[in-house]
Amino acid sequence: MSFVIAAPEVLSAAAADLNAIGTALSTGTAAAVPAMTGIVAAAQDEVSLALTTLFEQHAHDYQTVATQAALVRDQFVGALSSAGRAYAVAEAANYSPLQVFEQRALAVVNAPTLALLGRPLIGNGANATTPGGNGGAGGLLIGNGGNGANGGAGQAGGAGGAAGLIGRGGAGGAGGAGGAAGGAGGAAGLLMGAGGMGGSGGIGANNPVGVGGTGGTGGAGGAGGWFSNGGAGGAGGMGGQGGVGFDGPVNQQGGIGGTGGTGGAGGAGGKAPLLWGHGGAGGQGGSGGIGGTGGNGGDGSTPGIGGTGGTGGVAGHGGAGGAGQLFTAAGQAGAAGAGGTGGLGGNGGNGAQGSSGGAGTATTGGMGIAGGQGGQGGTGGAALDGGVAGDGGNGGNGGTGGIGGAGGTGLVGGSNGGNGGNGGTGGAPGLAGLSGGFGGHAGNAGLGGKGGTGGQGGAASAAPDAAPGTGHAGANGYQGGTGGTGGSGGGVGGDGGNGGAGGAGGTGGTGAAGSSTVSRGAGGDGGMGGAGGQAGLAGGAGGANGLGGQGGQGGQGGQGGTGAAGTDSSSSPTAGSEGGQGGVGGHGGAGGAGVDGKGGGQGGTGGIGGQGGDGGRGGNNTGTSAGGGASGGKGGTGGTAGIAGAGTDGGTAGSNGTGGTGGTGGTGGQGGTGAAGTDSSSSPNPGDPGGQGGDGGTGGTGGAGIGGHGGGAGGRGGVGGQ
Secondary structure, eight states, X not given: OTTOOOOHHHHHHHHHHHHHHXXXXXXXXXXXXXXXXXXXXXXXXXXHHHHHHHHHHHHHHHHHHHHHHHHHHHHHHHHHHXXXXXXXXXXXXXXXXXXXXXXXXXXXXXXXXXXXXXXXXXXXXXXXXXXXXXXXXXXXXXXXXXXXXXXXXXXXXXXXXXXXXXXXXXXXXXXXTTTOOOOOOOOOOSSBOBOOOOOOOOOOOOOSSXXXXXXXXXXXXXXXXXXXXXXXXXXXXXXXOOOOOOOOOTTOOOOOOOOOOOOOOOOOOOOOOSXXXXXXXXXXXXXXXXXXXXXOOOOBSSOOOOOOOOOOOOOOXXXXXXXXXXXXXXXXXXXOOOOOOOOOOOOOOOBOOOOOOOTTTTOOOOOOOOOOOOOOOOOOOOOOTTOOOOOOOOOXXXXXXXXXXXXXXXXXXXXXXXXXOOOOOOOOOOOOOOXXXXXXXXXXXXXXXXXXXXXXXXXXXXXXXXXXXXXXXXXXXXXXXXXXXXXXXXXSSSSOOOOOOOOOOOOOOOOOOOOSSSOOOOOOOOXXXXXXXXXXXXXXXXXXXXXXXXXXXXXXXXOOXXXXXXXXXXXXXXXXXXXXXXOOOXXXXXXXXXXXXXXXXXXXXXXXXXXXXOOOOOXXXXXXXXXXXXXXXXXXXXXXXXXXXOOOTTOOOOOOOXXXXXXXXXXXXXXXXXXXXXXXXXXXXXXXXXXXXXXXXXXXXXXXXXXXXXOOOOOOOXXXXX
């Protein structure tokens, strides 16, 4: 019996299985009762009745035995369950005194060492709970050291507790933010275990106005024992980010971004054991901080260049490997950290808006100022031996060119409207990052300023109605302003930026209204579209040149004036004057040219020619003998297609622009109303017939150049008089 064991959980499981088996048997027996006890005799003779009675008697006997067997089974299952519960109660009663005895015995054993040395003889050290607290030491004979707590902001991490004769040293806590050092790992047990790992250094403080803070140093690994390895050193903290450069004042350059902080050094590995094993590995150096973003260039008439991005921080040194002992090898040194990424270049300043032309004798509107150049990307952080250099920062975006001023309004009497001001040139993008990692991408070129709106032609003065005659021509509207030139592409390093799109040409001025003696003036010509921006400078290693900007779209020609109405004369009515001719559509801008470099940039696409203006409406005749309506004005000629940009040194020439659509001819004048018949009873006269409607204006000629469309549709004929 000394080899007999009993487990309470096994006894409980066996009792449950037996109970399930008994339940299944009882269910089957109950289901068979009707079939066994309800047998019908085959006939009414004595033999049949005797056999039926015999079978029924056997069935009743079986039911009695099954009932007794179920009672025995239930009693056995109950006894088995009671035995399991009894064993469980006995084990619990026996365990509690043993546990109490163990605790009391250890308390007695550990009391002298706790009183003398502050650590138990057997047991693990306590983990620190307060920020920056140290872990408790393990038992002198057996026990692991407690882990140190992480430090708060600017506070070093706590050190790990040392192990006893057998055990593992506690891990050091991580340093707090602001460049605090990590805690050291606890020492390993002399006979067995390993040194604790050092805590990682805290991240350097971010400086909003200057150089970023240095990352914290990693904690040293715990020393090994006689046969236990040293612990690994903690990783150095990342350097803080440099400050943002100040925004430049009016017409001044933006400030340089602050340099990123230096990465923290990795912690040294724990010393190697005396007889067997190796030293701990050194911690990896921290990465350099990110350089600050350069300030934005100031706005104004000569907008400032965006500030240069800050230099990335220097990488941290790797930690030294743990020193070897008499029969053991030193640990492996830690790798240096990566250099910090250079800051982004500031955006170039925005150009000032052009002035408006003066009223009266029209003045040409002022030219918009060119946008400022984007700032240069920051230099990547320097790499130490074995480290990786940081990437250069991206160049800033070029400033937006100013809007050209509006042309002045002409005086009454036919002064010409002023030309709209030219749009400002888009700012050049920032240069790429300097050496030390991959060059930054060039900034996007600024958009060319929008050409100013052409001045409106002056209204023709009225003449006396003494004698009907042909009206004099109203003054022509001036041409819309030339669209601004697109910005240059990006600099060396990375892909060059795309040239900016040329500004749209201004809309031609509307011709003056004719009087009874003055015919309508022709609408002004649409402005010429701006030339596309120049492609970017040569790319760095592997970089491709940017594409030339697309030429601006030519301005729409001005609409011809409405012809003057015919004179009211019963004897010789005159026809309405002819509508003014639509203005010529603006020429499309030339595509940008590619620049020297590896694989020259593709020339920009020529701008689309402007649409010719609509012809003027013929005047109405209101005489008694109706005159014919005047012919509609001739549609304006479509603008000439832009010239394709030329590629250089391997660059592909751009495609030619599409010629402008010819203007629609003017609508013919409405015929005059016939005179009423005379009131005579003897010989009444019939009324005069209405005047003939004027001819529709001739459609404008399609713009010249490759791919030009045909002339515009002819004008609609005038409506006959009543």
